[in-house]
Amino acid sequence: MFGLVDCNNFYVSCERVFQPRLEGRPVVILSNNDGCIISRSAEAKALGLKMGDPYFQVKEQLRRDSVQVFSSNYTLYGDMSRRVMHYLGATVPGVEIYSIDEAFLDLSGLEQHLTPYLGNLTDLAQRIRVGVKARTGIPVCVGVAPTKTLAKLANRLAKKDAGLGGVLYLDSARRRAWALGQVPVGDVWGVGRQYAQKLTAAGIDSAADLARVSDAWARKHLGGVVGARLVQELQGRPCAGLHPSEDGTLRRQSISCSRTFGQPLSAFADVLAAVTAFLSRAAEKLRRQDDMAHVLTVYISKNRFATNVLPPFSRSATLTLPIGPTADTRVLVSYARALLRRLWEPGTVYHKAGVVLDGLEPPGTGQQLDLFGSSAPNQNTREEEVLAVGRPDLMASLDALNQRFGRGTVRLASAVLPPAPQDKAVRAPWEGQARWRSPAFTTRLEDLLIVR
DNA sequence: TCTGGGGTCCTAGGACCC
DNA sequence: TCTGGGGTCCTAGGACCC
Numbered sequence: 001m002f003g004l005v006d007c008n009n010f011y012v013s014c015e016r017v018f019q020p021r022l023e024g025r026p027v028v029i030l031s032n033n034d035g036c037i038i039s040r041s042a043e044a045k046a047l048g049l050k051m052g053d054p055y056f057q058v059k060e061q062l063r064r065d066s067v068q069v070f071s072s073n074y075t076l077y078g079d080m081s082r083r084v085m086h087y088l089g090a091t092v093p094g095v096e097i098y099s100i101d102e103a104f105l106d107l108s109g110l111e112q113h114l115t116p117y118l119g120n121l122t123d124l125a126q127r128i129r130v131g132v133k134a135r136t137g138i139p140v141c142v143g144v145a146p147t148k149t150l151a152k153l154a155n156r157l158a159k160k161d162a163g164l165g166g167v168l169y170l171d172s173a174r175r176r177a178w179a180l181g182q183v184p185v186g187d188v189w190g191v192g193r194q195y196a197q198k199l200t201a202a203g204i205d206s207a208a209d210l211a212r213v214s215d216a217w218a219r220k221h222l223g224g225v226v227g228a229r230l231v232q233e234l235q236g237r238p239c240a241g242l243h244p245s246e247d248g249t250l251r252r253q254s255i256s257c258s259r260t261f262g263q264p265l266s267a268f269a270d271v272l273a274a275v276t277a278f279l280s281r282a283a284e285k286l287r288r289q290d291d292m293a294h295v296l297t298v299y300i301s302k303n304r305f306a307t308n309v310l311p312p313f314s315r316s317a318t319l320t321l322p323i324g325p326t327a328d329t330r331v332l333v334s335y336a337r338a339l340l341r342r343l344w345e346p347g348t349v350y351h352k353a354g355v356v357l358d359g360l361e362p363p364g365t366g367q368q369l370d371l372f373g374s375s376a377p378n379q380n381t382r383e384e385e386v387l388a389v390g391r392p393d394l395m396a397s398l399d400a401l402n403q404r405f406g407r408g409t410v411r412l413a414s415a416v417l418p419p420a421p422q423d424k425a426v427r428a429p430w431e432g433q434a435r436w437r438s439p440a441f442t443t444r445l446e447d448l449l450i451v452r
Numbered sequence: 453t454c455t456g457g458g459g460t461c462c463t464a465g466g467a468c469c470c
Numbered sequence: 471t472c473t474g475g476g477g478t479c480c481t482a483g484g485a486c487c488c
Contacts (some may be wrong), residue, residue: 010488031456038456072456099488101460117479191488223485226462256458295480305455318481325465354457 001144002242003105003125004151005088005132008139008159009080011039014080015070017450018441026067030055030329032070033260033432071434077169079442082248083136089248091128097245106242120131125167145170152189153179153207176236180208190230195222211235251289257282258354262432264303266349271300272340273431276412279336279355283329283403284358284360287395290324294379296332297338303351311389315343318358328390329398332357333412353430357431363392 005012011029016022025255026043030036037044037053049058055069062069081100088095094106105128111121125142132140143154150170157179158168170176186196189209198221204210211234218227229239238379245251257278264272277296286293299316317339326332336355401410439447 054455
């Protein structure tokens with residue numbers, strides 16, 4: 001049996017924990033660069049504000065309706081998420097952190113042990129909901145069902161129907177059938193815009209309809225094996241297990257960092273500075289989960305909303321590192337520069353850039369065998385290994401300094417712009433704005449709330 | 453003037469190998 | 471005239487998720 005815990009309007013809820021005056025008022029959170037709406041309170045939803053609405057388009061309405069507007073504050077949200085996940089981890093046997101605001105719970109076998117002492121899974125789910133709120137201030141809903149897809153579906157019903165008290169357990173075939181009938185097919189986990197359109201055109205309107213299609217039909221029209229699994233899961237046959245997140249952290253298979261620039265850029269040096277900064281950040285995350293990367297992708301994008309710009313809006317270049325996996329920022333940056341040159345079209349105005357690290361593996365899984373001269377295939381030359389390993393000690397010092405004195409205290413020279421006239425910090429041309437960012441209430445001593 | 457960022461999984465064609 | 475088949479790796483891209 002699976003549980004799904006999903007935080008309600010998570011980013012808004014994080015702000016409200018430390019600013020109770022926001023309770024009961026419409027609140028929205030904006031994306032990076034204050035671009036568009038990415039989280040809304042119930043009151044903001046009721047005003048018709050939509051996920052993804054560009055700020056500049058709804059600015060007037062926000063003002064008219066006295067909506068409280070915030071820039072996103074990922075330091076705060078990340079820390080609040082950690083607290084929620086920590087509590088869940090201490091409460092049930094297995095937790096899979098699915099996103100910043102969602103976690104699957106392994107509840108298998110719990111019911112039979114639970115019932116005599118503590119009641120059924122509905123009671124447990126209810127205790128979890130109350131417990132998270134009491135310990136973190138974050139409201140959540142909990143769905144419980146025999147498959148992940150049905151747990152998601154139960155969660156969404158629990159969110160929508162206030163009468164359920166924030167919890168729904170699909171404990172019988174009858175209840176499952178009822179739940180499937182309540183949910184439009186486009187709201188099923190795994191059905192996006194394209195598939196929803198295709199499905200409704202075929203007369204499949206609800207989750208219940210989708211649960212009735214044949215395996216062959218699902219394979220043909222819903223992306224092959226993915227579609228087949230989706231339908232099975234709706235029918236109550238689990239196709240996906242729980243992948244517990246060890247010690248409350250999420251281990252990634254790829255790590256990326258990208259940004260829309262604060263202003264359009266057309267100088268190679270400016271974009272290279274951005275790419276270097278993004279890659280520094282990505283490599284930092286890579287080392288934090290104690291991995292090395294074997295594959296590097298760089299991409300640059302034009303403005304897809306501009307009427308005078310033709311597709312393709314984005315070009316990418318991927319390289320399997322000839323030297324094997326590395327976690328050294330300097331090694332990665334030297335390859336990234338070459339990839340960027342390959343993509344670069346002089347005279348083009350760029351809007352966004354990004355990097356992706358793939359092929360992650362912990363240090364010493366493959367390349368170290370070769371150090372001892374094993375006859376493994378694809379073995380690197382000694383020189384290549386030395387290049388790939390780089391200077392782990394240097395990287396460790398870099399991370400330690402930035403951890404202690406703040407992100408970006410020590411950077412690669414190529415990420416730094418020509419010195420400003422005075423000794424004052426200037427924003428890099430690729431950096432955007434965050435005009436309404438709340439304090440880092442939980443992670444900066446200077447930002448601690450003062451209670452009188 | 454102003455339109456996010458970070459992930460997952462799957463497919464498919466070409467290169468290359470035996 | 472006529473030219474195999476299967477596997478893996480690399481790379482790019484599409485669909486989906488929050």
